[in-house]
Amino acid sequence: MSRRRVGLTGNEAVALAWKQIRPHVVAAYPITPATQIVERFSEYVAQGEVDTEFVAAESEHSALSACVGAAAAGARVLTATASQGLALMHEVLYIASGLRLPIVMNVANRALSAPINIHGDHSDTMGSRDAGWVQIYARSVQDAYDRTLLAVWVAERARLPVMVCLDGFTLTHSLEPLEVYPDEAVQTFLGEAPTDGYTLLGGEPITVGPLALPDSYMEFRRALAAAMERVPQVLEEGVRAFRAHFGQDLPSLVDARGTEDAEVALVVLGSYADAVEQAALRARVRGQRAGFVRVVTFRPFPTTPLREALGGVREVVVLERADTLSGLGGPLGVEVRAALYDLEVRPRFTDVIFGLGGRELRDEELDNLLRAGPPGGVVYLGVEGSRVLELA
Amino acid sequence: MATDWQALDRGPVIPGASSVAYRTGDWRQERPVLDLQRCVHCMLCWLYCPDSAIRVAAGRVVGVDYDHCKGCGVCAAVCPPRASAIRMVPEGAA
Numbered sequence: 001m002s003r004r005r006v007g008l009t010g011n012e013a014v015a016l017a018w019k020q021i022r023p024h025v026v027a028a029y030p031i032t033p034a035t036q037i038v039e040r041f042s043e044y045v046a047q048g049e050v051d052t053e054f055v056a057a058e059s060e061h062s063a064l065s066a067c068v069g070a071a072a073a074g075a076r077v078l079t080a081t082a083s084q085g086l087a088l089m090h091e092v093l094y095i096a097s098g099l100r101l102p103i104v105m106n107v108a109n110r111a112l113s114a115p116i117n118i119h120g121d122h123s124d125t126m127g128s129r130d131a132g133w134v135q136i137y138a139r140s141v142q143d144a145y146d147r148t149l150l151a152v153w154v155a156e157r158a159r160l161p162v163m164v165c166l167d168g169f170t171l172t173h174s175l176e177p178l179e180v181y182p183d184e185a186v187q188t189f190l191g192e193a194p195t196d197g198y199t200l201l202g203g204e205p206i207t208v209g210p211l212a213l214p215d216s217y218m219e220f221r222r223a224l225a226a227a228m229e230r231v232p233q234v235l236e237e238g239v240r241a242f243r244a245h246f247g248q249d250l251p252s253l254v255d256a257r258g259t260e261d262a263e264v265a266l267v268v269l270g271s272y273a274d275a276v277e278q279a280a281l282r283a284r285v286r287g288q289r290a291g292f293v294r295v296v297t298f299r300p301f302p303t304t305p306l307r308e309a310l311g312g313v314r315e316v317v318v319l320e321r322a323d324t325l326s327g328l329g330g331p332l333g334v335e336v337r338a339a340l341y342d343l344e345v346r347p348r349f350t351d352v353i354f355g356l357g358g359r360e361l362r363d364e365e366l367d368n369l370l371r372a373g374p375p376g377g378v379v380y381l382g383v384e385g386s387r388v389l390e391l392a
Numbered sequence: 393m394a395t396d397w398q399a400l401d402r403g404p405v406i407p408g409a410s411s412v413a414y415r416t417g418d419w420r421q422e423r424p425v426l427d428l429q430r431c432v433h434c435m436l437c438w439l440y441c442p443d444s445a446i447r448v449a450a451g452r453v454v455g456v457d458y459d460h461c462k463g464c465g466v467c468a469a470v471c472p473p474r475a476s477a478i479r480m481v482p483e484g485a486a
Contacts, residue, residue, distance in 0.1 A: 099403050159401075198405060207407070208404070209404055209405075210404055218397075219395060220403070222397035223397045223400040226401070
């Protein structure tokens with residue numbers, strides 16, 4: 001298979017993936033830092049390079065509502081948003097998953113107001129973590145491109161909506177080398193949008209989303225939970241098909257390295273995986289046995305692979321760019337702890353909240369954290385006045 | 393009667409055009425009673441009825457579909473005052 005190697009930003013790479021996916025419908029509303037995804041894609045539409053029905057909606061709520069209608073009609077549907085836009089979609093997120101519609105959405109992760117900020121953190125998608133969407137976090141521009149293609153395959157087979165998250169600016173606006181697969185290979189990989197004919201445009205009239213009162217609502221929600229429970233299997237099949245079509249290996253749930261003999265393991269989500277993995281490698285050079293775990297898929301939560309990776313580790317450090325404001329630390333830390341609770345021997349645990357609103361995490365801050373030994377509990381790294389900063 | 397959750401993997405999608413099968417008539421607290429002697433067949437009640445519960449045949453009002461009429465009283469309200477062919481009567485009253 002002949003690949004092209006180009007330099008693209010994360011947003012441009014996602015727009016290119018969209019063009020190759022050839023969705024029937026895109027409905028979206030622009031918002032920093034996701035704007036260029038839809039902007040670039042609308043140029044493809046205007047130039048006739050893709051025959052997508054492009055709906056420029058008047059809000060994110062309307063955009064996702066249009067996606068819901070189109071997906072219920074059997075269309076292959078894509079959208080993109082970020083931050084406040086995702087927050088405005090919140091109501092419709094639950095409708096998309098509850099109706100089992102395979103919508104794929106790229107989220108350019110960005111902080112939430114107030115105070116207003118356009119830069120990257122995971123507050124936005126963490127606010128949607130219980131909305132019944134599969135959530136996948138990209139590590140690089142290539143990963144954002146690959147996983148956008150994969151997400152369509154997975155969404156249509158799991159019959160669930162999928163968010164592919166890429167860190168605002170760190171990935172959306174960073175130019176990286178990208179291996180682009182041929183259009184035909186993408187089309188072969190995805191095939192026709194699978195339909196059971198049970199859509200609004202099918203032969204028989206149907207009602208999508210009827211009232212379900214106490215006598216049936218809980219059965220629908222249990223079925224939705226079961227659909228999410230099956231996603232790891234679907235993802236596993238998806239990455240196998242991906243490898244077969246594109247020759248590219250993608251970890252499906254977590255990517256764990258050096259945890260087998262680790263005394264300390266660093267757990268991270270998204271684009272800071274590179275910096276954190278490098279910090280673990282530097283610690284190894286210093287003689288500290290450090291491991292690295294990247295959570296690729298946050299929903300469904302990869303409980304089993306995390307238990308396997310972290311089961312024998314004495315010290316676990318979760319590094320994350322969101323906070324629950326509950327006193328329990330960030331959402332990733334809360335869930336990693338919950339996943340490890342049933343272990344016979346539980347590791348000591350530190351939850352490090354960093355990088356909110358695009359605050360940079362410096363290598364020396366990571367090194368200092370590992371040198372001094374994780375303090376345990378919840379710490380905010382890189383904040384003026386923080387005790388961890390004083391370790392430097 | 394609930395369905396087992398295992399049978400609901402397609403999500404909340406049901407056969408369409410089901411509103412006829414869904415009897416809403418028992419929601420009623422008051423029922424419209426039509427006096428065909430007074431009716432001028434202006435069709436306003438048929439036009440305004442939100443449940444399509446005014447029965448019509450050959451361009452004339454012939455009765456009320458009590459299986460689906462929810463008793464909202466819109467028909468009685470729009471009936472021309474000089475005709476006043478529709479009275480709302482408490483459900484259960486003669």
